[in-house]
Amino acid sequence: MSEIETRTKILDTAERLFAVDGFASTSLRAITREAKVNLAAVNYHFGSKSRLIEEVLSRLATPLNKERLRLLDEAEARAGDGPPKLDAVLAAFFGPPIRTRTDPRYADNLLVRLLGRAHADPREEVQQVLRRLFSEPFLRFGAALRRCLPHLAAEEIFWRMHFGVGGMVFSIAIPEAPPRLAGIGDKTPDPAILLERLVVFVKAGLMAPPTMGSVSGDKPIPPSGGDLPGGEGLR
Amino acid sequence: MSEIETRTKILDTAERLFAVDGFASTSLRAITREAKVNLAAVNYHFGSKSRLIEEVLSRLATPLNKERLRLLDEAEARAGDGPPKLDAVLAAFFGPPIRTRTDPRYADNLLVRLLGRAHADPREEVQQVLRRLFSEPFLRFGAALRRCLPHLAAEEIFWRMHFGVGGMVFSIAIPEAPPRLAGIGDKTPDPAILLERLVVFVKAGLMAPPTMGSVSGDKPIPPSGGDLPGGEGLR
DNA sequence: GTCTATAACGGGATAGAC
C-alpha cells in the first residue's frame, strides 16, 4: 500500500471519528483499526495524536476558508464601492460549511460537526490551531460586517457574530441534544433548511438596535474591572 | 473529616475543574488532589466518574431550573391571561445562569461554562443526564414562547431557541476562542453586558419573519432575504 | 467512613525487524 494512501486513509478515518465521538474519546487504536492500517503508522506519518488533530483541522479549513473568502470577494465586488449586502456576507460565511453535506466525504454534516468539536475543545493546543486557521477569515468577515452595519460598534458585531457561530455549532455540529430534547423527533432536519433558519435568525440578530445599559434584574458589580462601552475596545 | 464535608469538597472541586478543563480532560486524580481527599473517596461516595458528573450537573440544575421557572411564573402572572412579555421570558431563561457569577462559588462563569461543557460532550450518558434535567423547563419555556410568537411554528421557535442557547454556551461558556480570535483582547467582558447583548440578539432573531421552509401555514418570507449563492443551498 | 495499596485496563508512543 502506498504511503500516500495510508496517510490519507488515516486522515479520512480520523476526521470521521473525531467528528462523531470527539477528539478525546477517539483513540488512535480506534482510528487505525477502522482505517485498516497499523497503529504505528499514525506516529510515523504525523508524529503524535495532537499533530494528527492539527492536520485534520487544517486539511478541512483550507478549502473552506478559500470558498468563504471567494464568496465574500464576489459579494464585495457586486457592491462596488458600497458596503456588500448583509445577506450575501452571511451566506458566504455560513453557506460553505453547511453545503459540504453534498460532498459525500462530509455526509451527515461531518465537517460542521468537526468544527463544533474543535471549538468546544478545552485544550489550548486545539484552540491555538483554530486561531491560526480561522483568525484571518474571521477578521475579513468582521470588516465586511462593519461596513454593512456602520451604526454598530465593532465589539458588538464581533459578539453577535459569535452568537451566530455558536448557534451553528450547537444546533448543527453537535446534534446530540437538540432533536430529542423537546420531543420534536429524533432526526436532524435537512441542513439546507437549518441554514436558512440560521441565516434568517442571525441576520435579524445583527440588525437589532445597539445594546446599551444593563438588563433589568441584574445588579451590577462594583466596577473593579469591566466597564460598559468602548473600554478595551477595538482597533 | 466528616463524610459530608468530603462529599461536598469533591463536588465543589470537580465542578470547578470540569468547567475549566472539560470532563474528559479532568482526571479523578486531579480532583482528589485539589480537594485534598483520597482518590478512593470518589468511588466511595459516587461509584464512578460518570455518576460524579451526573451529581455535579444535577446539583447545579436544580436551583437553576427553580429560579428560571419562578421568573417565568412571575412573567406569566404579570401578563394575566395574555401572553407574557418576550423580554421577560428571555430574561427568565438566560438571566439566572448568567447571574450566577455573583455567587462566589460560581465566579468566572463557572456554571455557564459547565453547562457548555456538558452540552458539547459527545457521550450519550452525559446527554441523557441533560435531557433528564432540562427537558421539562425547556418545554415550559417553549410553550411560553409559542404564546409570545403565535405566528411562528413550534418547530421554528424550538430551533431559534437552540441557536440562542448555542450562542450563550459558545460565547460565554467556552471562552477559549472568542476574546482572542479577533484581537479584541484577552478578557471576557462583563457577563451582565453579555447577557444584555445576548437577549437583544436572541429577541431580534426570534422576532424575525418565519423561515420559508417552515411548516407553519404562513406566508413565505420576503424573497430579498433568501438569495444564497451556490445553487445547492435551499429548497 | 476513610484511606492505602494495588489491580486491571487502555492509552500514546517507540525501537527495531523487515
Add this chain to the structure above:
DNA sequence: GTCTATCCCGTTATAGAC
C-alpha cells in the same frame, strides 16, 4: 515505509487495613 512487539504511563475501580 510499514509492521510487530513492547514500554511506560495515567486511568478508573476495588480489596482490605484502619
